[in-house]
Amino acid sequence: MTSRDPGRKTLPIAEPGDVRRATVRLVRADAKAFTAALVLNSLAAIAGLASPWLVGRIIDEVRAGHGTTAVDRLALAILVAAAAELLLARWARYVGHRFGERTLARVREEFVDRTLALPANVVERAGTGDLTARGTADVALVGTTLRDAGPELLINSVQAVFLLGAVITLDPLLGLCGVLGFGGIWWALRWYLRRARAGYLAEGAATSDVAEILAATASGARTVEALRLEKRRVMAGRDALETSRRTRFHTLFLRTVFFPAVDVSYLVPVATVLLVGGVLLERGALSLGSVVAAALYVQRLSEPLDEILMRVEQLQSSGASFARVEGLARAPRATETDAPAPADDLIEVTGVRYAYDRGREVLSDVDLTVRPGERLAVVGPSGAGKTTLSRLLAGVDAPTAGSVTVGGVPVVALGPEQLRRQVVLVTQEHHVFLGTVRDNLKIAEPSATDEELWAALAAVGADTWVRDLPDGLDTPLGDGGGRTDGSQAQQLALARVVLADPHTLILDEATALLDPTTARHTERALAAVLQGRTVIAIAHRLHTAHDADRVAVMENGRLTELGTHDDLVAADGAYAALWRSWHGERPV
Structure with missing residues (x-):
């Protein structure tokens, strides 16, 4: 049983060709460092070739009965070659690690840029768990590879090429024997590579599912407890963990087959070279020193090959x-478009229908015109489509049919910067960023002065508690800093809206977490600050509707009533029933 929600869209996975092109792009971005590492590794590999050849020369010198002077010189040359190899290899690793760190920084920067460019609906439908897993575990693993595996793989690949070339230079037949002897490794590698990518992708997806379920359960802990969904959430978590366990065991199985086969295969080429070399030695085709040198080269070849296979x-x-x-990079991007600037602030909803993926239609034939500067309240029972309508008005989602325009331009056609100046959606969800109160506010308007910040806080009734903080605007918030409750965090979010200063503000039950007195004060303050601008309030507290210019009533995805509060109460329809229910202090 898989834990993946069939209705949830996962973020795209790059194809192998895309990964190769991205790798080439990263190498080209720091080509000088990569070239320097390659040259230094080549020099280190050449220095490493000297020792086996010199050992062979020593054997030949001793067999020829030459004096110890020649042997001493050759031994000294071995020490010099070993020292040169050590210094060049360390220098190459240093350059390679610096290349890896700079490249990792580029990967992280690209990931952040692409994440911020994702449309909100793409992130919501994919789930935060997938994005979190990619930004933490996946980026960390890529970083480890760039910093450690990349340089090591480069070093050992160069060494393997030079060692194999050295054997072929000594005797082509021995070189061929060495190559054929490593055939077992080739077949084991082919078997492994055919299965590894799919296995590790499945493991990564399962990790994302676990992160998603844990994040959703933790963030909705109160709802889970209130609705007694603990057992269901525990079972969902167990299913996700079981899927993750199976994928991890599969990749473990691949490794337990691959590495033992490789270990056994290392013995074959050395034995083959010694056997064939012995025959050639008997026939006088090779000296004993050359056979020993070839065997040492092949034996040493197992070290870089082992490292390469590990990498x-x-x-x-x-x-x-x-x-x-x-x-x-393959995900949709919220980019600036060539859409014309809206002619005015008039919002028109015409024949709008909307259905979520593989779900029933939640909006049907909605027609609505919101005049500039109007205060419109949208009310209705839970599940009536109020939130979905607010998302369409804010350009988060596009209608399945019909159109939502501002000034004659489709809202979804506006780029992020242009849209932010036109419409801002504020929901019950809010976030306090790590940093000071000033940092949290300047996200909306970096050039805002302290006077403007205090004015925004006063507009939403937050200036009093901010002045009581130890350092006022300079008080750190979040972990290690000042703590904010739900209402204070929401007031900060509303203050950011005041600073952003859009012409249309959509409040999707944005004051739901505030107590009634604070909520009423905040809404009136916003109305005063945004006078002359359009305010659309998705409300469950009907005093919001009472203060609005008009009230729109949603039922079963349709707009059933539209008018002033007094007119709708007099009409004695659905709104009147809601009003009487709320006024009598019964649940709406």
Whole structure:
């Protein structure tokens, strides 16, 4: 049983070709460092070739009966070559690690830029767990590969090429024997690579599911407890963990088959070279020193190959992670468009229908005109479509049919900056960012002065408690700083809206977490500050509707009533029933 929600859209995964192109792009971005690392690794590999050849020369010198002077010189040359190899290899690792850190910084910056460019509806439908897993575990694994596996793979690949070339140079037949002897590794590697990418992608997706379920359960803990959904959430978590366990065991199985096969295969080429070399030695085709040198080269070849294969295994895991990180490039982007500027602030909803993916239609034939500067309240029972309408008005989602325009331009056609100046949606969800109170407010308007910040706080009734903080606007908030309750966090969010100063403000039950007195004060303060601007309030407290210019009543995805509070009460329809129910202090 899988824990993945069939109605939830996952973020894209990059194709192997996309990953290769991204890798080339990252290398080109720091080509000088990559070239320097390649050159230094090549020099270190050349220095490493000297020792086996010199050992062979020593054997030949001793067999020829030459004096110890020649042997001493050759031994000294071995020490010099070893020292040169050590210094060059350390220098190469230093350059490679610096290249890896700079490249990782580029990957992180690209990930943040792409994440911020995602439309809100894409993030919501994918779930925060997937995005969180990609931005933490996947990026961290890519970083480890760039910092450690990348340089090591480069070093050992160069060494393997030079060692194999050295064997072929000594004797082509021995070189061929060495290559054929590693055939077992080739077949084991092919078997592994065919299965590894899919296995690690499945493991990453399962990790995202676990993160998503944990995040959703933690954020909705009160709702889970109130509705007694603990067992259901625990079962969902267990299902996700079981799927994650199975995917991890699958990749573990791949490794337990691959690495033992490789370990056994290392013995074959050394034995083959010694056997064939012995035959050639008997026939006088090779000296004993050359056979020993060839065997040492092949034996030493197992070290870089072992490292390469270890890194190949890591590359499969990190390659899958990189595909998930790079996959954001394939996601829709909320970019600026060539849409014309709206002619005015008139909002028109014409024949709008909307249905969520694989779900029933939640809005049907909605027609609504919101005049500039009007205060409109949208009311109705839970599930009537109020929130969905607010999302369409704010350009978060596009209607399935019909149109939502501002000044004659479709709202969804406006780019992020243009849209923010036209319409801002404030929901019950809010966030306090790490930083000071000033930092939290200046997100909306970086150039705002302290006087403007205090005015925005006063507009939403938050100036009193902010002045009581130890350092006022400079008081840190979040972990390690000042703590804010739900109403204070929501007031900060509303203060940001005041600073953004859009012509249309949509409040989707934005004051739901405030106590009635504070909520009423905040709404009146906003009305005063935004006078002359359009305010659309999705409300469940009907005093909001009482203060509005007009009231729109939603029922079963349709707009059933539209008029002033007094007119709708006099009409004795659905709104009148809601009003009597609320006024009598019974649940709406």
